[in-house]
Amino acid sequence: MIEDKNDNNDVSAVEKIKLRSNFLRGTIVEGLKDPLTGAIADDDTALIKFHGSYQQDDRDLRNERRKQKLEPLFQFMIRVRVPGGICSPQQWLEMDRLANTYANKTLKLTTRQAYQFHGVLKRNLKQTIKEVNDALLDTIAACGDVNRNVMCNPNPTLSPVHAEVHEWVAKISAHLTPQTGAYHEIWLDKKRVAGGPQQEEEPIYGKTYLPRKFKMGVAIPPYNDVDVYSQDIGLIAIEADGKLAGFNVVVGGGLGMTHNVRETYPRVGDVIGFCKPDQVIQACEEIVKIQRDYGDRKERAHARLKYTIDDRGVEWFKQELNQRLGWDLEQARPFAFKQNADVYGWLQGIDGKWNRVLFIQNGRVFDTDAYPMMTGLREIAKVHKGDFRLTPNQNLMICGVAEEDKAQMDALLKEYRLGEADQQSAMRLHSMACVAFPTCGLAMAESERYLPSLLTKIEALLDEYGLRDAPITIRMTGCPNGCARPYLAEIAFVGKAPGIYNMYLGAGYHGQRLNRLYKPSLKEEQILEELAPILKDYAEHREADEHFGDFVIRKGYVDEVKEGRLFHEGLEVL
Numbered sequence: 001m002i003e004d005k006n007d008n009n010d011v012s013a014v015e016k017i018k019l020r021s022n023f024l025r026g027t028i029v030e031g032l033k034d035p036l037t038g039a040i041a042d043d044d045t046a047l048i049k050f051h052g053s054y055q056q057d058d059r060d061l062r063n064e065r066r067k068q069k070l071e072p073l074f075q076f077m078i079r080v081r082v083p084g085g086i087c088s089p090q091q092w093l094e095m096d097r098l099a100n101t102y103a104n105k106t107l108k109l110t111t112r113q114a115y116q117f118h119g120v121l122k123r124n125l126k127q128t129i130k131e132v133n134d135a136l137l138d139t140i141a142a143c144g145d146v147n148r149n150v151m152c153n154p155n156p157t158l159s160p161v162h163a164e165v166h167e168w169v170a171k172i173s174a175h176l177t178p179q180t181g182a183y184h185e186i187w188l189d190k191k192r193v194a195g196g197p198q199q200e201e202e203p204i205y206g207k208t209y210l211p212r213k214f215k216m217g218v219a220i221p222p223y224n225d226v227d228v229y230s231q232d233i234g235l236i237a238i239e240a241d242g243k244l245a246g247f248n249v250v251v252g253g254g255l256g257m258t259h260n261v262r263e264t265y266p267r268v269g270d271v272i273g274f275c276k277p278d279q280v281i282q283a284c285e286e287i288v289k290i291q292r293d294y295g296d297r298k299e300r301a302h303a304r305l306k307y308t309i310d311d312r313g314v315e316w317f318k319q320e321l322n323q324r325l326g327w328d329l330e331q332a333r334p335f336a337f338k339q340n341a342d343v344y345g346w347l348q349g350i351d352g353k354w355n356r357v358l359f360i361q362n363g364r365v366f367d368t369d370a371y372p373m374m375t376g377l378r379e380i381a382k383v384h385k386g387d388f389r390l391t392p393n394q395n396l397m398i399c400g401v402a403e404e405d406k407a408q409m410d411a412l413l414k415e416y417r418l419g420e421a422d423q424q425s426a427m428r429l430h431s432m433a434c435v436a437f438p439t440c441g442l443a444m445a446e447s448e449r450y451l452p453s454l455l456t457k458i459e460a461l462l463d464e465y466g467l468r469d470a471p472i473t474i475r476m477t478g479c480p481n482g483c484a485r486p487y488l489a490e491i492a493f494v495g496k497a498p499g500i501y502n503m504y505l506g507a508g509y510h511g512q513r514l515n516r517l518y519k520p521s522l523k524e525e526q527i528l529e530e531l532a533p534i535l536k537d538y539a540e541h542r543e544a545d546e547h548f549g550d551f552v553i554r555k556g557y558v559d560e561v562k563e564g565r566l567f568h569e570g571l572e573v574l
């Protein structure tokens, strides 16, 4: 049994809930059966995250329902784990069907290559999760204080090592999946194993799991689409002679922060060494265990691995890891990234098959009369013989199209106008927004529903200055938690209050550097006023191949942020 260092009262409320939950069971079963409310018990709202679901309410309707003395319109978000983002056309069709049967008739492709359903009522929750499992996908550990969906560059086009790397992603993901039988009992009606939960054990996590969420992503250079520096553990695949030589190991990335709380900040991870493929699972497990043992269990806002490392130092971390491994990580190997965005258009893979990233604005798949995107993707899935891949930039990749099937695919893309989506400004194609209103309980401002129209206004400036084809990353979130990885975008807007955003500038184009607060609390008019002269300056004075993020630092609009701890340095307002 793992010694549980937190079997005491000096821990956060969530730690206590985990401890008494009986390996994540709590009273979820009873709560699901209670017909008097659309909600579950308070404690269970923390536990249900480990099963891949969040209790939410429709925030658009909150006030109206309060006036009518009704409880909020409780509903559940379900996150479906898709390691590396790869799924079959049949699975796509199933997700589409579930979205239209039980959810709000939209599918959300997330920034971590997962699916989300929104608006599932309590009475349909169990059936939806069961049907996700019937489709050979699952929701376990999609959320909660455990290792989440392991991300990976989905593009099999350019590198011979993609397939090998994907195999390791699947193995790491399986290895770090919680072992509790609770998920299968609650959602899939499996019986408890003989002896019951008393004999249950979580060999890696222990009974209070991790102090906080934990994330992993694997980048395959030259693409850093997974934003490897934002992960608790990032792995950078290193190729030698057409084979996978191993992985550089990056630790301590993380982006969440709280407005006006200096002790919280985004942080890019440190590259601490290199390991061979057959060492990578052990390395990941030991890193997870260091965080399990040393992460802060009192203060959740300080509980991510990034703070564990900053509090003790990277050198301490390396020594602790090497000691636990029983061998030393080798020196990190050279690599080079060129971007963190997706590459659009048809690309032929090394197997001769064709792959194409489709731009899905902010990852939301739905139909309108003018743009029947969901229907179009359904029709494609019905005939597609390859697979689908969810990208880390909320887009969808159609993969493995044989030469003889490409014309049919092109015809479908044309019929449903899906191909046209790629003909947007380069900035829009480099954009991401988090969900925010109406479902996210933490949203302070709009994001997904607002960025498209703001971009239309910014595009007018781009056109004026001849920057329509300039690739500039732009991201928006409805609060500072960082779900669309805003602090790694060259331009970012982070919500503070309805219609009010902090504006950040200067991240690295390949996700290697954080941006910095340029102006706080801007309304739309002010955003456009602030951006216009900077974009004009960039159009007129950029150097050859100079990215916008580098330009704004060179021209002194913002100071470079050299490390997370210095993110707020010199700023009076955050």
Ligand code: SRM
Pocket: 054, 056, 077, 079, 109, 110, 111, 112, 113, 114, 115, 116, 142, 148, 149, 213, 215, 230, 253, 254, 255, 256, 257, 304, 363, 394, 433, 434, 435, 436, 439, 440, 441, 442, 481, 482, 483, 484, 485
């Ligand atoms: Fe996130 C919480 C949505 C990626 C940092 N995130 C939430 C919740 C669950 C709100 C809540 O706790 O009640 C949001 C649900 C909104 C909704 O209605 O769906 C939410 N996060 C998302 C998604 C769906 C955004 C999207 O538009 O794609 C992404 C789902 C990814 C997935 O499939 O697992 C999503 N969240 C991220 C990322 C980006 C990433 O991981 O690559 C981050 C920043 C990286 C990081 O973790 O440091 C992120 N989400 C957070 C945080 C801040 C964590 C922190 O350390 O401070 C929270 C709040 C929290 O945990 O307390 C949060």
Ligand code: SF4
Pocket: 434, 435, 436, 437, 440, 441, 442, 443, 444, 447, 477, 478, 479, 480, 481, 482, 483, 484
């Ligand atoms: Fe919600 Fe904030 Fe995450 Fe956006 S960044 S989805 S508003 S928690």
